[in-house]
Amino acid sequence: MGLAWMGDVMNMIVITAALSSCNSGLYSIGRIFRTMANNGHAPEWLTKMSKSHVPYAAILAIGGVYLVGILLNIWLGGSYAFDLALNSASIGVIFTWGAIFASQIALRKTKGKVSSSPRPAEPGPAGRASLPCWPSRY
Secondary structure (H helix, E strand, C coil), rough: CCCCHHHHHHHHHHHHHHHHHHHHHHHHHHHHHHHHCCCCCCCHHHHCCCCCCCCHHHHHHHHHHHHHHHHHHHCCHHHHHHHHHHHHHHHHHHHHHHHHHHHHHHHHHHCCCCCCCCCCEECHHHHHHCCCCCCCCC
């Protein structure tokens, strides 16, 4: 069709978007780390900032994590490194969900019924089950 170069253009667009996403993540997570360090939830050395108010210590720490990811990609191969990162993230999500679930169960055992509104599967007024996000006349 005469547009053989279009694949190269699309690759450049995708690479630019990926680099932009990495840059955004680098600086936003750096600021989050600095805030956590200011609140005592992360090491104090992450609070260091440059004269122009850039949290360079936290950004360097995140850059180190990026570097580990790049090295894993080089040493293990792209597909295996991606699978490793995906599985690690999945385990983190499942652990977080489980911790929230266990905390909610412990709270309900300790405090009893903590809300006046019924739980999703609990009967509401007149024996009707209340459903989340369901329009109601109650």
